Amino acid sequence: MTLLRCPDGRVGECFYQKHLRESIPAALRAIPIREKNTTTDYIVIDDIKGLITLVQLGVLEIHPWGSSETKIEKPDTLTFDLDPGPGMKWPEVIEAAGLVRRRLEELGLISFVKTSGGKGLHLVVPIQRRSGWEEVRAFARAVALDLVRRRPDRFTAEMKKVKRKGKIFIDYLHNNRGATTVAAFSTRAWAGAPVSTPIRWDELTWGLTPDRYRIDNLPRRLAALKSDPW
C-alpha cells in the first residue's frame, strides 16, 4: 500500500510514502517487488497492530494495490473511479453509476459501490486472480471507452479537465500495476474528515452524497448496520 501521511494534521505538510526506510516498525512488513530493472520494498499491513502503527505515523489515507501479496502480478480487484466534472448534479452521478453497474453485470461482473469522501464514487469489482496487469488494464479501459461510446452525453474517459465539464470522468487509470485507490473505510485528508464508505446499491439515493460519512458520524452507521453492505 501507499500511505498519505500528515503528521501535523491535514492542514500541515502531507506527503505520500511508498517505501519504508531502513528501520521498519515492528507491526508492519516490507516485501520486495520487481520493477523495471531493480527490486524495491513496499509496505504491507497484516492486522490491527499495523493499523495502530499507521495512526502513530500520522497516516490519514491508506491506498492499497489492486493485487495482494501472494499473487502480486494477478490483480484481484478492478476499480472504476467515477469523477463528476463541474456542472454534474448528484442524481446524474447516481444514474451513471447504475449504468456502469449494469454494463459490468452484462459482462458477468459484480460491482460494489463506496463513497469517495469527496465528489464521486468508487465501483469495486472482484475478479479472479487469473489475468495479468496488462490484460486487466486493457479490459478496464475498454469498458470505459464502451460506456463513452454508448453515452457520450454522460461519460468521458479523458483525463483533461476541460473535457470533463458536464460529464463524468470514468477513471480507469487506477487499474495499472503499482497504481492504487483509497481503501474502503480509509479517512480522507480533507476538511470534515470524510471516510470512503462501502454502501449497498439500494442506499445510493439523492440523500446519500459521497461526503455523507465522516469520522464523526460513521460509527453510528456501523453500529446500526445488521450486515456488511457488500
Next chain:
DNA sequence: GCATTAT
C-alpha cells in the same frame, strides 16, 4: 514522525 546533525 523520526533519524541525524549542529549547538
Next chain:
DNA sequence: ATAATGCAACGCTTC
C-alpha cells in the same frame, strides 16, 4: 540535552 534539518512517490496522459 535540546534545537535544527532533511526526508518521507510515482506513473500515465496530454500537449
Next chain:
DNA sequence: GAAGCG
C-alpha cells in the same frame, strides 16, 4: 520533455 493529474 514538461505539465497536469490522481
